[in-house]
Amino acid sequence: MRSFTTRRILLYLSFWHLHHAYSATLYDVIRTNAALSLLKNEFSSHADLIERLESTAESLTLLAPNNDAFSTPDGALLQQQWSQRDAWQLHWNGVLTYLIWEEERTSRQMYQGLQQPTAWREETVEVQITRDGIFFQSPSSAPAQLVRPDLTVENGIAQIVNGFALPAFVSQSLWDVILQVSVDDMAPFTRMRELIVMTELEGFLQNATAMTFLTAPDTAFEDPMFSNETLDLKTAAAILQNHMIPQVLPPALFVADSQVTTLFGQRLTITETEEGEIRIGSANVTQYSLLLGGNGIIHEVSTLLVPPNLNGTSLMDKLLEQAENNTSVDNFVRLLDTSWIEAYSNVQQNYTVFIAENSTLPNSTQIPSDWTRHIRRYVAHQTVPGTILTETLLRETMDAANATGSFYEIDIPVEFDTALLQEITFRLDNQTEQVFIEQSLPQKVNMTMFDFISSAENGVVHLVSNPLVPPFWTTSLMDVVATYDDLSTLQALVVKYNLEDLVSTYNRTLLAPTNAAFIRRGIDGLTPESIVDILSYHLLTKVFSSDQLPTGGSRRYNTVFGRIITVSRVSESSLQFNQQATTVITNVLHNHGIMHLIDTVLVPPLPNETDAPTTLPTIAPARIETPTAVPLSTPTMEFSIGNRALSYESALAFALGLFISCGTIF
Structure with missing residues (x-):
């Protein structure tokens, strides 16, 4: 009886390990396979694609280039030409998206000449079968050979290849892309295309290694001064060159109050409107990433960017x-x-x-x-x-x-x-x-x-x-605070302790914690002196607005409390203070300065601490959840049973269970 029970337990454990191997996802294949470490590095910057490969809502096929693929001419060219990942992020996203098929397909379901649709803009990859194996041919790359087929996981199949299958835009210049799109797609931009041909500026869009082209719709040419009868070649060329920026600018690099220089030589300022729209110079960006080419990107803007003094006195x-x-x-x-x-x-x-x-x-x-x-x-x-x-x-x-x-x-x-x-x-x-x-x-x-x-x-x-x-210009700070329901705790503290004059001092920046921030920190039992110290620490001695820092930049500011706060701009619309508090709302103007709403109460450092406190003094009892220790992960070896990829531990446990249970039977 005991041996029978033991056999059942061991068999259960074996199949439990097998079940967990089956629950892996396509991204787990990339994440745990040492031969795909370079591909993992590229996916790490694309949260949208990781989320898709981790989701079990659809069954996909992933062509996974191994590390050897990055040493091929195609892989080396990508890494060399698109080495600045921030600028070429959309291009890399297109390449990685092209590796995804929106259906599950094993190697046995592939046949010669199959035109397999990919997840990238309905482009296809062709399957070629020869004596040497299965190859994947795309418009912009050499054939990639299947070297490890059919790693089947819960949400699809991974096919590991030794090369890259690349979408068409990789081998096309911006001018090639403009010429190849359908007439219907480019119908609103026919005037811009005509001017490029008329001025013979195709070469700028064809030969540049990195270019952003801002195309304006035909409605931007409605002014009589831009008609065919009045627009001379010199003026047309100047206008077009003022729409060409010799660097790649994806939407992520549109930083408010930064500047770019056009081929014409004009410096254009990137600004953000009150409605959150991005402007380059005097034109709104109306459609981001309209087209991609191997050497750049095309955005649509609302109006022509005419160089100054080109047509009359400004x-x-x-x-x-x-x-x-x-x-x-x-x-x-x-x-x-x-x-x-x-x-x-x-x-x-x-x-x-x-x-x-x-x-x-x-x-x-x-x-x-x-x-x-x-x-x-x-x-x-x-x-x-x-x-x-x-x-x-x-x-x-x-x-x-x-x-x-x-x-x-x-x-x-x-x-x-x-x-x-x-x-x-x-x-x-x-x-x-x-x-x-x-x-x-x-x-x-x-x-x-x-x-x-x-x-x-x-x-x-x-x-x-x-x-x-x-x-x-005529609104006081306390009037502004009173308009925000989420600042009622701050308002009550200022009134209770007669701190209106302190917080309303001229030429100050107030970091205003929200009600939720005060609840999390706890203020019960604080002395009036502590309240004054905390609020003084939230007052910078200068006016500081978010547009005074570039994204990723930081600066140190004195506080009325006498200690320094470090301000960092972590995104276009978000600031951090001492890497602890993040803005909820930025740049609220009033007649004595500016206010930013923040999600955390900043506690002044103790006299013996640096300006970035290593420990926070306890102001009120608070329950602190102790995090559960997570063991460090170790590299795993892989085996396969049938079409399933198994870790070394899962395979060992499964084999050991079968061996013992079968040995017990016999």
Whole structure:
């Protein structure tokens, strides 16, 4: 009886190990197979593909190039030409996606001439069967031979090959890609393609080793100045070269406030709008990664990027000209950063600008230079984009509004949106014929000189009596805090301990922990002194906005508490502080500085600790879960039973169980 029970237990254990071998996924094959270590390195940067190979929702086939494949001419060329993984990430993603078939297919189900669809844009790979074995032929690579077939796992089959099967774009230049797409696909871009041929600039897109091409739709050419009759070859070539950037820019490298230089030589600033859209120069990116070529990438933009001074005098030229003799204009020009200089220089974008005669900024004498975000948005509030609102046009608009109202009405409002997306209202006093701009502040903004600059190609400037004040310029920090329900704990602490003056000090950055952050840290039992210390540690002594750091950069800032906090920009929209707290909302402006909402309360270091504390003092009892120790993994050997890939341990346990149980039977 005992021997029979032992046999049953051993057989159960054997098949239990076998079951767990069957539950492996395609990514487990890559992860645990030493012969696929280089392929594993490439997949490590593509979480979307790893997730797909780990999912059991579909059955796939994976062509897995082994380490030898990376030494072939195709593999070596990929590593050499696309060595900068960040820039070529989409291209590598395309290559790896091409290795995936969206159905499970064993080697016995393959036949000569099979055109197997892949997961990459419906492209196929051809199966060739010879005396030497099974090969996979693709448009852009030498045949890859099957060297280890049919590693079957829970979500599919891995076929290990000694070469690469590559999608078509790998061997095509950007110009080849443009020529080979269907007419329907490129229908909105026929004008751009015609200009490339007309100016004989195909070579730039054909021979460059790394290129980003920004293509504009045909609607961008509707202006008569871009018609075939008026556009000369020199101008057309300059426009096209201004859409070519001699580096590869996937969407992940669109970093706000960074700059790129076109082949024409113009420096374009990459910005992010309030709606989260990316702009390059004056054009919105409307379709990312429209086409890929072996030497670059194509994005669609909303409008033409016309080089400055190409067709007439820009508004920026006129501003610089007037700044030499007019103090008000000179003060305004000094506020402009690169993005506004490029915007006013682009003759394809129209603007109406208001410049205050008496003062540049509200309380401008004390505005620090690092208030870059405040100043940029102040300029936006003085600018009405998309229209050249001359005095004649403005009065005609008001006359039309008056015709629909009462004859005795005193004020006729006409509303426009500024570039800050704030509404401003023009009003006309019918008794005095005076036009003024309505704003919430007591002082009235009178139009003192219409059409001060009116000869620019793309804009007009009016002089006004006072600056147009954006809402954030008159909003206090505590008013801003009160608008966020998630900051009620912070607000209560500030009020309870009379810390309004501390947190509202001029020229400060407040790191504002959310309610959840205070709950996690615990504040019960803290002394008033501790509260002051903690809040002082959340106040930087300078104004700091996220766009002052590039992605991956870091900087150290003094705090009112007297210790230093390290700020890191971990992504386009996320900051970290001391590698502990991450922003929930960034760049909330107010009249004394800026605020960032964070998800963790930062605890000041003890006197004997460095500025990056190694231990956090206990402020309130908290339950800490002790993590379960996880043993280090060791390399495993592989065996196979039938079509299944088994680890060394699984195979040994299975064989030992069978041996003992069978020996017991006999």
